[in-house]
Amino acid sequence: MxxxxxxxxxxxxxxxxxxxxxxxxxxxxxxxxxxxxxxxxxxxxxxxxxxxxxxxxxxxxxxxxxxxxxxxxxxxxxxxxxxxxxxxxxxxxxxxxxxxxxDHASREKSLPADVATSQGEWLHTRSRLNEHRSDLTRLARDLYPSNARLEGTAILMADGWRPEEPIELDALKLSLADTTPHPPVTGKQGETNPLRPLVSTGKRYDSYHRAMRDLASPRLFENRVCYRLLDFEQSAGEGQLSLGLMRYFDMIDVGESLAHELASVAVGRDNLTPHRATWANLPFRRLVRDPFALQNYPLLISISTMTIRRSNAGDTFVMLRRGVERVAIAGGMLSVMPTGVFQPASLLPGDPYQDLNLWNNMMREYSEEFLGNPEHDGSGDPIDYDNQEPFRSLNRARDAGKIRTLCLGVGIDALNMVGDVFTVAVFDADVFDDIFRDLVEDNEEGSVASSGNNREHFAFDEQTITHLLENEPIAPSGAACLTLAWHHRSVLLR
Structure with a gap:
C-alpha cells in the first residue's frame, strides 16, 4: 500500500x-x-x-x-x-x-521586499504567458508581413523554405559547420533587463534560463548540446540543411525572453490588450526584427513529425497534449507526435554523422514519446540503430517501404523564434500496430490526446483537421504539420 x-x-x-x-x-x-x-x-x-x-x-x-x-x-x-x-x-x-x-508565497517571506516583489511579478507574467500562449503566438504572428507567414498558422517561412512538393527525407542532406559564429543577440542585452527579475537587492538574474531554473523550472530542463540552423535551401525535390552547434539554454535566453516581453505588454490583469503588441513596445524583439537573419541569433532547430497510420478502414494520426509543468515551451497546447529538439544522442566518441541524421533523431523521439522509454540525453552510450529496439524494427519497416518519411518544409515559431523541420511519417497499419502495440497514455512531455471516449486516434480528414486548427490550442509547429500534410495529402497517401 x-x-x-x-x-x-x-x-x-x-x-x-x-x-x-x-x-x-x-x-x-x-x-x-x-x-x-x-x-x-x-x-x-x-x-x-x-x-x-x-x-x-x-x-x-x-x-x-x-x-x-x-x-x-x-x-x-x-x-x-x-x-x-x-x-x-x-x-x-x-x-x-x-x-x-x-510554495513560492512562503519562500517570499525570507526575501527582501524588492526581490520578493520583482520575482512575484516575473512569476505572474510567466503564468500569464503560459495561460495565453496561443493568443500571444497569434499576436506575434501579426507583427510580421503576411508573405512571411504560413497561412492559418503562427509559423514564419522564408522564400524557398516551403517546397512545392514534399521532399523524401533521404533527399534532404545535412552539413555541420566546423565552427559556429557567435550571434550578437544572446538575451543578455540591456533590453532584457525588465525581463529578468532580481536575484538579490540591486542585482538581476544574468539570464532568463537561470530565473526559470530557480523560480519556474519545468520537469525537462537541461542545457543539452543542440543543432542550430544556419541555412536551408531546396529545389527540384532535394534540400540542404546547414547546421552549427548551440546549447538549449541559448534558445531559452532569447526565445522565452521574446515571449515574456510580449506577455508583459499584451496581457493585462484579467485579459489580453492586443493594441499594445506593437514594435514600439518590444525593444528586445526589435533586435531580432528579421527572423531569417540567422547569423544574428541562435535558432534552435527541432523536428516535428505528423504520424499517420494508413489503413483501409480510414487514415488516422496521433497528437500529444503538452504538460505545462513538464516542458519549457508550448505547455498546455496540442502538438503532433513525436516532436523533439534536433540534438546528438551521445557525447561519447563515435560516428558524428550517426547523430547528424533526421531519421535517427525521429526514431529516438518515437522510442521516448510513443513507448515511454528513457530519453537519450547524451549521458549514455551511442545507439546501435541496427540492433537495438525499437530502432531495428523501425529501420526494417522503412527499408521495406512500410514507413514513408517526407519533409514538408522549414519554419520559425513567431512567438519565441524556435525553428522546426516539418516532417510526416506514414505507417502501414500493421507496422504501426506492431511497433507501437504498447503505445503509452502519458510520457515525460504530456498526455496522448484522443478524439473520443475510447481514445480513438484523430481521423485524417478535412473536418477533423479544420476543427483542430480552428478550435484547439495547437503548437505552431503542429499547426504547420497539419496544414501542410493536408495540402499534400495526395502525395503522402499515394
Missing part, C-alpha cells in the same frame, strides 16, 4: 540521516542514492513521482547503465526529495531554505 505524504516525508527524513546516504551523495553517485532509498523502503515509483524522473531512467541510474552528469538531474533529485542542506552540498548543489513542497 503506497505511503501517504506525511509518512513518506517521515521515511525520507530517516533515510537522509543514514551515513550511507551521505557517503553516496559525497561520491555524487545517484545510482547509489537510489539504492539506499530502495533499501530503506522508498520505492522507485515514489521517487519518480517526487522528482519527475521516469522510472525507466531511475532503473538505469540504479544499475549503472547510465551515469547522470547534468546539473538539473541532480537538482531534480535533491529538490524533489526535499534533501537537507548537508546532502545538497555533498552533491555540489546550492542550499535552499526549504524543500520543494513549500
Amino acid at each position: 503506497p505511503l501517504d505524504e506525511a509518512a513518506l516525508r517521515e521515511l525520507l527524513e530517516g533515510v537522509f540521516a543514514r551515513p550511507e546516504m551521505e557517503e553516496a551523495c559525497e561520491r555524487r553517485d545517484l545510482g547509489a542514492v537510489i539504492r539506499v532509498l530502495n533499501k530503506y523502503g522508498v520505492s522507485q515509483g515514489s521517487i519518480s513521482v517526487l522528482t519527475g524522473i521516469a522510472q525507466g531512467r531511475l532503473s538505469e541510474y540504479k544499475n549503472g547503465k547510465r551515469i547522470p552528469t547534468a546539473h538539473t538531474t541532480f537538482e531534480s533529485m535533491a529538490a524533489g526529495l526535499g534533501m537537507p542542506t548537508n546532502l545538497r552540498r555533498a552533491l555540489g548543489l546550492a542550499p535552499v531554505n526549504e524543500p520543494n513542497w513549500v
Whole structure:
C-alpha cells in the first residue's frame, strides 16, 4: 500500500540521516542514492513521482547503465526529495531554505521586499504567458508581413523554405559547420533587463534560463548540446540543411525572453490588450526584427513529425497534449507526435554523422514519446540503430517501404523564434500496430490526446483537421504539420 505524504516525508527524513546516504551523495553517485532509498523502503515509483524522473531512467541510474552528469538531474533529485542542506552540498548543489513542497508565497517571506516583489511579478507574467500562449503566438504572428507567414498558422517561412512538393527525407542532406559564429543577440542585452527579475537587492538574474531554473523550472530542463540552423535551401525535390552547434539554454535566453516581453505588454490583469503588441513596445524583439537573419541569433532547430497510420478502414494520426509543468515551451497546447529538439544522442566518441541524421533523431523521439522509454540525453552510450529496439524494427519497416518519411518544409515559431523541420511519417497499419502495440497514455512531455471516449486516434480528414486548427490550442509547429500534410495529402497517401 503506497505511503501517504506525511509518512513518506517521515521515511525520507530517516533515510537522509543514514551515513550511507551521505557517503553516496559525497561520491555524487545517484545510482547509489537510489539504492539506499530502495533499501530503506522508498520505492522507485515514489521517487519518480517526487522528482519527475521516469522510472525507466531511475532503473538505469540504479544499475549503472547510465551515469547522470547534468546539473538539473541532480537538482531534480535533491529538490524533489526535499534533501537537507548537508546532502545538497555533498552533491555540489546550492542550499535552499526549504524543500520543494513549500510554495513560492512562503519562500517570499525570507526575501527582501524588492526581490520578493520583482520575482512575484516575473512569476505572474510567466503564468500569464503560459495561460495565453496561443493568443500571444497569434499576436506575434501579426507583427510580421503576411508573405512571411504560413497561412492559418503562427509559423514564419522564408522564400524557398516551403517546397512545392514534399521532399523524401533521404533527399534532404545535412552539413555541420566546423565552427559556429557567435550571434550578437544572446538575451543578455540591456533590453532584457525588465525581463529578468532580481536575484538579490540591486542585482538581476544574468539570464532568463537561470530565473526559470530557480523560480519556474519545468520537469525537462537541461542545457543539452543542440543543432542550430544556419541555412536551408531546396529545389527540384532535394534540400540542404546547414547546421552549427548551440546549447538549449541559448534558445531559452532569447526565445522565452521574446515571449515574456510580449506577455508583459499584451496581457493585462484579467485579459489580453492586443493594441499594445506593437514594435514600439518590444525593444528586445526589435533586435531580432528579421527572423531569417540567422547569423544574428541562435535558432534552435527541432523536428516535428505528423504520424499517420494508413489503413483501409480510414487514415488516422496521433497528437500529444503538452504538460505545462513538464516542458519549457508550448505547455498546455496540442502538438503532433513525436516532436523533439534536433540534438546528438551521445557525447561519447563515435560516428558524428550517426547523430547528424533526421531519421535517427525521429526514431529516438518515437522510442521516448510513443513507448515511454528513457530519453537519450547524451549521458549514455551511442545507439546501435541496427540492433537495438525499437530502432531495428523501425529501420526494417522503412527499408521495406512500410514507413514513408517526407519533409514538408522549414519554419520559425513567431512567438519565441524556435525553428522546426516539418516532417510526416506514414505507417502501414500493421507496422504501426506492431511497433507501437504498447503505445503509452502519458510520457515525460504530456498526455496522448484522443478524439473520443475510447481514445480513438484523430481521423485524417478535412473536418477533423479544420476543427483542430480552428478550435484547439495547437503548437505552431503542429499547426504547420497539419496544414501542410493536408495540402499534400495526395502525395503522402499515394
